Amino acid sequence: MKFKFDSDQKYQVGAVESVVGLFDGQAFVRNQLIVPTGATFQVVPNRLDLTSDQLLSNLQKVQGDRGLDQDDKLETLTAKVETLRGEEDITFPNFSVEMETGTGKTYVYIRTALRLYETYGLRKFIIVVPSVAVREGVKKTLEVTKTHFDKLFGKPPYHFTVYDSARKSQVSGFALSDGIAIMVMTIDAFKRAETVIRQSREGLDPPIYQLQETRPVLILDEPQNMESDLSVSALASLNPICALRYSATHRNAYNVVYRLTPFDAYRQGLVKRIEVASVVQQDNENLPFVRVEELNATKRTVSAKLSVHKLMATGKIQEKPITVRSGDSLIEKTGRAEYEGFVVDEINPGSGFIRFANNQELALGGEQGSDRDAIFEAQVAFTIEEHFRRQRRLKEHGIKVLSLFFIDKVDNYAPDDGKLKLMFVKAFDEIKQRYEEWKDVKASDVQKAYFATKTKKTGETEVLDSTGKTKQDDEAFNLIMREKERLLSFEEPVAFIFSHSALREGWDNPNVFQICTMREVGSDTERRQQVGRGVRLPVNQDGDRIQDEQINVLTVIASETYERFVAGLQSEIEREYGKEGVPPPPPDRRKRKTIKLRKQFLLKPEFKELWEKIKHKTRYSVQIDTAKLVADTVAELDEATISKPRITVSKANIRVDEAEDFFEPIVLSGAKTAVDLAGRYPLPNLIEVMESLMENTSPPMRLSRRTLLEVFRKTAKRGEATENPHEFAITAVNILKAKLADQMVNGIKYEKDGTWYEQTQFAEEIQTWEDYLIPSEEIAGVGGTHLYDGVKWDSPTIEKPFAESLEKMANVKLYIKLPDWFTIGTPIGRYNPDWAIVMDDPENDEGRLYLVRETKGSLDLNDLRPDERRKIICGRKHFGDALSASYRVVTAAAELPDGGV
Secondary structure, X not given: OOXXXXXXXXXXXHHHHHHHHOOOOOOOOOOOOXXXXXXXXXXXXXXXXXXXXXXXXXXXXXXXXXXXXXXXOOOEEEEEEEEOOEEEEEEEEEEEEEEOOOOOHHHHHHHHHHHHHHHHOOOEEEEEEOOHHHHHHHHHHHHHHHHHHHHHHOOOOEEEEEOOOOOOOHHHHHHHOOOXXXXXXXXXXXXXXXXXXXXXXXXOOOHHHHHHHOOOEEEEEOHHHOOOHHHHHHHHOOOOOEEEEEEOOOOOOOOXXXXXXXXXXXXXXXXXXXEEEEEEEEOOOOOOOEEEEEEEEOOOOEEEEEEEEEEOOOOOEEEEEEEEOOOOEHHHHHOOHHHOOOEEEEEEOOOOEEEEOOOOEEEOOOEEOOOHHHHHHHHHHHHHHHHHHHHHHHHHHOOOOXXXXXXXXXXXXXXXXXXXXXXXXXXXXXXXXXXXXXXOOOHHHOEEEEEEEEOOOOOOEEEEOOOOOOHHHHHHHHHHHHOHHHHOOOOOOOOEEEEOOOOOOOOOOOOEEEEEEOOOXXXXXXXXXXXXXXXXXXXXXXXXXXXXXXXXXXXXXXXXXXHHHHHHHHHHHHHHHHHHOOOOOOOOOOOEEEEEEOHHHHHOHHHHHHHHHHOEEEEEEOOOOHHHHHHHHHHHHHHOOOOOOEEEEEEEEEEEOOOOOOEEEEEEEEEEEXXXXXXXXXXXXXXXXXXXXXHHOOXXXXXOHHHHHHHHHHOOOHHHHHHOHHHHHHHHHHHHHHHHHHHHHHOOEEEEEEEEOOHHHOOOEEEEEHHHEEEOOEEOOEEOOEOEOEEEOOOOOOHHHHHHHHHXXXXXXXXXXXXXXXXXXXXXXXXXXXXXXXXXXXXEEEEEEEEEEEEOOOOOHHHOOHHHHHHHHHHHHHHHHHOOOEEEEEOOHHHOOOOOO
């Protein structure tokens, strides 16, 4: 197979010509062999004749032509550098090209170098990369594009080399070349003083001096990894005429000359579409869950942001973020006794961990409490099955499918008994039985791995197996990094590749169709980097790019919900592109406003009479039929569904909104059980758990242990209780509370307790949002009847139109939106009724009606939430039975005075 390249892709040509346009006006530089002053060597250098003002003018024109914001200055970097002439301040301009991963930025910058030679005679280029993995990818692209570029540019004098410190003549060959010379270097090869290129040998000048005198154009691949002071100093040490920076994830975008955003690439079909298979744990709160999201240190405090399973007032367990400091107890933070022993003992941002009093220690991005091994099993099995299915579909198109695993720890795979390796073999051998074409294939033949370690000699990152360098490691490295064509051939059995972090950047393969992320997402751009390994459009056995959208789909098998994955991907892009890539949130146009109490209203006889009728506080009494409570609870509990704890897989397609630059998930398939976790966990004291849930959920209630035990003894769901103890407990408690609340409310009795609300409790001023107010103003003798000069509403569809109607009704003399402190005690919490109204009595010309009204969207109480319905029942008995006041539920002001229920 030979890769084929299309020279007419407009977006790539645009990126090339944007850089070429920066040097408009530069005279063509003829090759000239010179001896720099004081040197013992010769060079054929680049030369830049343009002034800074001319470069800036060209930059602004390019930016204007591309629809980019125009910069008002050149972004330069400066560092003190040892040169042939002693220490000098080296300053060089920087220009950025932003291209989404998988759209051919390496092709683009090689072609750019050739165009700069063709147009201006610039001939010395150094491609600087952050790692060996990226270096190998660049080298491969240089090799496979040589024939293509020879044809495109008419066989230019074009030579490239990968820097090797052991080849003493290599730098001289680069410096003396009168054609196009491209050298690929890792930044580690020249970053530190002890590197070979900076050393003087046999009385000769350090080789880096000769490089400096060539005045190279630097091409920085993934420059976000070269932002440290030491890296900037290293780049300056090459004395470049400029630096061209190419990345999809710039940390600092210096003088952007071209931008192809992820959304542009996605919409134009330049990359694969993405779908996310979410492999998560469901209905399993039986273990204390903790995930470390952030570790933060300031001058005064050290803190951590954790995700935990928090007990909500509703009784549900939800994953919530919390901030903790030393000494904080997760029991108190979550309301769950399951976190016994999780008291923060140490937070160490420098070393990247948090430790608890129970000696549990978690690294940044790490988690405990989820069944990680079960999730891994499901991810591995799903990836293999998806691989088999896709390969079966794409075989007829001549496409070989690859799957890439990003694993959590090297030691979980590298040893022969590594658990991920064993999981893969087990799942492969089971699943292949269902696919005739795979039945005779051995798991050991289809997988290879590559990991990263540091060599002592040069400090460069090498791609090695953590168990040590072997012949097998060399074979894997060569196959994955250097022999892409062989890897994509049907004759090569390897189709599953395992890595940890060595290939987050710089490596990709067009035929990666599955990426299984088995490690926590740590850095700001890790999702984008991981996805980027597989978004390039695939090729067939002839090397032709495939343009079929039905084929070009990358499946990411993630150990998080697809909503969280997409939100994370979006936030990473937003951090990168800001306003250019993501539309800004709508401005907050809301304004604060103060409404004032009309004190004169408190003196009106209508208010005094109304207040006398409704101000009284009450106490209540209830009666409980325990036998009926148990029977009713057991009857409903026996009909309830108590889900088993499980690992599920669901899939969603990621779509880009057509109007705005925004990713959104579109569900493709509902959650399907992949691993059943029932019965894997120790059975707690269920009665204690139920007792705790009764008291720590809203409203808090208490029942005797005997009653709770009676429910457990009589239910037919005891088997489910052993399979999923927490789910059983929360289901039983929710039913118990509902039955208990119904009993208490239906039999409740109120009586005055001798106390009342005082008029003095009305605040003289209330601040709120202007958007949530309607004015209460007298117009033509009508309106202006609210106790305050404005009405704060809570519901735009019910309360707002109700208040607007009251303001227009001539028969309404005064009304109050009852304040939050005006509440009635009920067995299910405090109840705050909506409105108190004084209006004319239609049957008595001199009479007044004094009303309390609750506004709802329906007069059928069964349409309301259970607690809303129960509070209304309590309101009726408080106002009607104890205070002899008129209380009803209405949907609109037109139902006053006697409508409603």
